[in-house]
Structure formats: structure tokens, C-alpha cells
């Protein structure tokens with residue numbers, strides 16, 4: 001079974017990055033209140049709860065789950081958080097239908113089998129299968145963001161600002177954290193993945209993507225942030241515009 005002990009690292013004042021089964025989520029704490037950005041695989045649900053406790057809060061202190069995009073490795077604990085703790089889930093209006101599973105923009109089993117030649121692919125598949133990668137997970141309660149303030153910040157702990165980075169999925173969204181000078185990039189920009197060679201800022205393999213992921217880098221590059229919190233791979237202390245430039249340079 002997947003580990004229920006996430007790896008949790010404080011990366012800035014009030015900001016933590018947590019890692020479950022080959023996937024990351026971010027926790028923002030303001031006093032005792034918490035915002036969660038993404039929620040791991042279904043098998044990471046215990047780890048998501050444990051990460052909240054590890055930063056000194058309780059799962060019932062989570063005021064909202066913000067979803068970068070509705071792939072199974074980013075929404076796994078959403079149902080649990082609603083059922084046990086009444087945590088609402090928000091995502092870009094364009095991504096809501098995907099979260100509801102009105103349609104699916106996700107690599108299918110055939111895509112995965114075609115990519116088994118990649119070094120490290122087979123152990124990765126076994127890990128994510130154990131974590132519930134093939135489960136049908138919907139976030140029926142996902143809703144569009146509540147109205148933001150004039151500065152774009154949502155009225156949630158940590159004051160995250162949604163940044164439309166539609167590409168990896170139709171409604172993929174990054175979250176800028178102006179106070180921390182950080183940006184949670186979801187799968188719009190990653191620093192490592194079992195199916196990628198080498199680390200550093202880059203795009204995911206094409207079969208994971210469902211739109212123009214290169215164009216979606218533009219709004220990221222415009223942000224004032226020098227801490228990159230990716231959906232896969234380690235946090236990276238580098239100006240986001242430089243990270244974007246490197247990712248662009250790797251596109252063949």
C-alpha cells in the first residue's frame with residue numbers, strides 16, 4: 001500500500017510542499033487555517049491528512065482544496081476531505097466539468113503501455129496502480145473559484161492567486177503565492193518525473209498533455225516568483241521566468 005507518511009518540507013513562511021506517491025501537493029497555513037493545493041492519488045488520502053497534522057493543523061482546519069487540474073494523482077483525497085471534514089473544492093471554471101468527469105482528459109492505459117519502454121516506467125506503473133491510478137475518481141463537489149479580491153487573491157488562507165495555464169488539461173491552473181514569492185505550477189511545469197530523464201524545469205511527456213503546454217508557460221513566466229513548487233519533482237529556488245526559459249529550451 002502507499003505510504004501514509006508523506007514527505008513534508010517547509011519551503012517558505014506559511015508554505016509547505018508535501019510528496020506522496022510520485023506526486024506533490026502544497027499546504028498554506030495562516031494561523032490555524034489551511035488551504036490545500038491538490039490532493040494526491042486516492043491511496044495518498046491518509047498521507048494528505050497526515051501532512052496537515054504535520055504542519056501543526058487539523059484536517060478540519062482545511063478551509064478549501066484548490067485543484068490545479070483533475071488528473072487522478074491530484075484529486076485523490078478530495079472525496080475524503082469533503083465527507084469527513086466538509087472541505088469544499090475549487091478549480092478553474094473550465095476544469096470543473098473535468099473534475100465532475102463529464103469528460104476525461106487523462107492518459108489512458110494504452111498510452112501508458114506504449115510508454116513502458118521508458119527507463120523506470122514499469123516500477124512507476126506498479127507504484128501508481130497501488131495508489132489507485134486506475135480508479136474512477138470524480139470530484140462531484142468541485143466548483144468554480146469564489147470571487148477574488150481586486151488583487152486577484154482568493155479569500156482563503158495564504159491568499160493564493162489562480163493563474164490560468166490551460167494546456168496540460170483544458171482548465172489547468174497554477175497558483176501564485178505573492179506573499180511567499182512562490183508559484184505552485186501543478187503539471188504545467190515539473191522538475192522531475194519517473195518517465196523523464198534528468199531533473200530540472202521541464203514539461204511532462206506529451207502523452208500526458210491535452211493542449212498547448214508551451215503557450216501555457218507564458219503566464220507563468222510573467223509572475224514575480226523565485227520559488228517553483230511543481231506537481232512532480234522537488235521544489236526549485238529559481239526565478240520562474242528562468243525556469244520557464246529552461247523548460248522551453250528542452251522542448252525538442
Ligand SMILES: [Zn+2]
Pocket residue numbers: 069071168187208
Ligand atoms: Zn496531470
